[in-house]
Amino acid sequence: MSDHLTVVNHPLVQHKLSLMRDKTTPTALFRQLLREISHLLAYEVTRDLPMTTHSVDTPLVEMQAPVLAGHKLALVSVLRAGNGLLDGMLDLIPSARVGFVGLYRDEATLEPVEYYFKVPADLDKRVVIAVDPMLATGNSSVAAIQRLKDAGAKDVRFLCLLAAPEGVARMREAHPDVPVTTAALDERLNKKGYIVPGLGDAGDRMFGTK
Structure with missing residues (x-):
């Protein structure tokens, strides 16, 4: 791990990820596992959110209790597969504001559109x-x-399920101020730009498409 990259090696994260990697795991279970693992990853990526205190009356006394400070979080899904992580994170942070960036990869150039x-x-x-x-x-x-x-964001974090060394390096080069949190750093990309060993196309496996 580094200041730029955090690999969440919690046993529950790794166990659920291994089930997701299995090509025999059906679509419904894949979606469920993705939602569950997103809860655990959300815990890590929000670990250092700014805090303040608020006066609370417990059944016994009044106290200054810790609460989140500032504006509500913004969760931004990179469509379409990002929605799988988004749904789970909203379970934990239901008051978050939500945005969407729609991108698809040109299979010839591997560039985003x-x-x-x-x-x-x-x-x-x-x-x-x-x-x-x-x-x-x-x-x-x-x-x-x-x-x-470009839309004004200054404090940006990136959360993913799997990362390839090439992608981490590209992100570090382009956005060194954006920390990356992931469940695993895999070996490499293949010639088609897929992560190896990976788990295939996350969107296809999540939605049952090919």
């Missing part, structure tokens, strides 16, 4: 967490983060 962008207001005042299960070549992730910065 944007088709949709809708994000909350006041991104400059919010902690922004961009979510996408796979950090492969890094091209789409870099483009999504840049769009968020």
Whole structure:
């Protein structure tokens, strides 16, 4: 791990990820596991959120209790596969504002093509967490983060399920100020830009498409 990359090696994260890697895992179970693992990853990526105190009357006394400070979080899903992580994170942070960046990868060039962008207001005042299960070549992730910065975001974090060394390096080069949190750093990319050993196409496995 480094200041830029955090690999969450919690036993529950690793166990659920191994089940997701198995090609025989059916779509419904894959979605369930992704939602569950996103809870655990959300815990890690929000570990250092700013805090303040608020006066609370317990059944016994009044106390200054810790609460989150500032504007509500913004969770931004990189469509379409990012929605799997987004759903689980909203279970834990239901008051978060939600945005979407629609990108698809040109299979010939491996470059991202944007088709949709809708994000909350006041991104400059919010902690922004961009979510996408796979950090492969890094091209789409870099483009999504840049769009968020262009929209005013200043405190951006990136959360993914799997990362390849090539994608991590690309993100570090383009956005050294954006920390990356992932469940695993895999070996490499293949010639088609897929993470190896990986788990296949996260969107296809989540939605049952090919």
